[in-house]
Amino acid sequence: MRTAPGATSACSAFQFHVNADNDPQILLRMIGIFARLSLMPTSLNACSIRDEIVVAIEQPGLAASQAALLAERLRNCIGVKSVDLTAWGESASPR
Numbered sequence: 001m002r003t004a005p006g007a008t009s010a011c012s013a014f015q016f017h018v019n020a021d022n023d024p025q026i027l028l029r030m031i032g033i034f035a036r037l038s039l040m041p042t043s044l045n046a047c048s049i050r051d052e053i054v055v056a057i058e059q060p061g062l063a064a065s066q067a068a069l070l071a072e073r074l075r076n077c078i079g080v081k082s083v084d085l086t087a088w089g090e091s092a093s094p095r
Contacts, residue, residue, distance in 0.1 A: 012087045013042075013060035014067040021079040022053045030055065030080075033073045052081070 020026045027046060034041055034057070043058040059070070064087065071085040 011061055011063060012067075013058060014062050014070075015086045015088055016055075016057040016059070016067075016071060016074060017084040017086070018055040018057070018074055019081045019083075020053050020055065020077075021081070022048055022051050023079045026053060026077070026079045027055070029077050030057070030074060033070060033077065034059065037070075039070075 018030065020030075027044075031041070031044065039059060041057045041059045043056070045056045047054050059067070062070070067085055067087070071083045074080055074083045
């Protein structure tokens, strides 16, 4: 996990960069991981490139341990090739 300057482990915004097989159900499987924890990402961008899909998901208000758990669950998702996690700032209001 990379940490941007000024990010803390208490309650930060995280960006998940995911490379996965170009499968019509992969986005549903990924967003389901967040939904099971009652989380609503602030941004989800996906781009299909040849036989792969590249996805960026932004989620504020997470502790570093929560973000690491989400990243691990994404890695275990069928069709996911890699997940990079970046902390990029403090959330406006900790939970």
